[in-house]
Amino acid sequence: MAILQEISENLQKGYAPKVTELVKQALNNKLDPLQILNDGLINGMNIVGVKFRNNEIYVPEVLIAARAMYAGLNILRPILTQTGATYVGRVVIGTVKGDIHDIGKNLVKMMMEGAGFEVIDLGVDVSPEKFVDAVKNYKPDILGMSALLTTTMLNMKDTIEALKSENLRDKVVVMVGGAAVTESYAVEIGANGYARDSVSAVERAKELVLNYK
Numbered sequence: 061m062a063i064l065q066e067i068s069e070n071l072q073k074g075y076a077p078k079v080t081e082l083v084k085q086a087l088n089n090k091l092d093p094l095q096i097l098n099d100g101l102i103n104g105m106n107i108v109g110v111k112f113r114n115n116e117i118y119v120p121e122v123l124i125a126a127r128a129m130y131a132g133l134n135i136l137r138p139i140l141t142q143t144g145a146t147y148v149g150r151v152v153i154g155t156v157k158g159d160i161h162d163i164g165k166n167l168v169k170m171m172m173e174g175a176g177f178e179v180i181d182l183g184v185d186v187s188p189e190k191f192v193d194a195v196k197n198y199k200p201d202i203l204g205m206s207a208l209l210t211t212t213m214l215n216m217k218d219t220i221e222a223l224k225s226e227n228l229r230d231k232v233v234v235m236v237g238g239a240a241v242t243e244s245y246a247v248e249i250g251a252n253g254y255a256r257d258s259v260s261a262v263e264r265a266k267e268l269v270l271n272y273k
């Protein structure tokens with residue numbers, strides 16, 4: 061669809077006001093918000109990722125594209141979170157230590173809130189100790205960790221080990237995700253669940269809460 065292509069292209073160029081305008085227009089045209097998210101915004105960000113990897117663009121351009129991504133997300137957020145869903149459970153979420161990528165984590169948070177989860181967001185660069193403290197304080201059903209770097213995903217394992225040391229591992233369900241993470245890595249480190257995107261993250265979180273409650 062032409063407008064989704066336009067959203068993707070303007071996001072890649074970092075034109076935040078244009079992305080805002082086009083997302084509003086797409087909603088007015090009655091396009092599905094999830095289609096706008098996936099085929100417009102995320103599509104654009106994925107292309108940014110490929111160009112970044114190939115050294116065609118650098119950190120400043122990626123940051124500007126990220127700002128445009130957030131401009132679009134700000135328009136979609138109220139629609140994606142207002143579903144009238146009933147309370148499902150409590151989630152503590154954060155991006156692991158050493159990692160400042162937060163777009164995906166924020167999307168997962170947004171979709172979970174829309175599905176009826178109460179989400180406590182610890183932000184980015186969250187140490188194992190901070191995750192452990194949050195489990196003690198908030199007693200969540202699920203602890204969610206996001207990692208985008210192959211170097212930082214190792215901190216997911218450290219967090220699980222820290223939970224074990226504090227005798228908290230069987231008190232909380234651990235769910236992991238992020239571009240660097242795979243299902244097999246999740247199994248290897250002893251997480252309870254993995255999801256590759258925000259929609260499947262919600263489905264998986266619901267299953268986990270049902271199975272472990």
Ligand code: B1M
Nearest residue numbers: 109113160161162163164204206209210237238239257258
């Ligand atoms: Co970074 N970066 N970055 N970056 N960056 C990647 C991740 C990279 C793959 C780019 C590349 O080379 N192609 C690469 C990592 C390579 C690797 O380790 N394998 C990389 C690198 C190298 C770096 C730096 C080291 C670059 C440098 O400084 N030399 C640096 C590291 C900084 C740090 O964290 N310490 C860096 C910095 C940055 C910016 C700050 C410029 C910016 C982040 C801005 C921000 O987040 N506010 C940035 C960005 C934007 C990216 C790319 C281009 C896009 C990430 C993104 O937002 N995607 C990324 C390339 C890529 O991933 N293709 C890249 C869109 C988002 C919706 O997807 O985050 O995957 P994603 O989230 C998805 C799923 O993964 C899943 O659901 C989400 C929604 O569908 N998901 C979960 C996420 N968390 C989940 C948790 C769950 C379940 C599902 O359960 C709890």
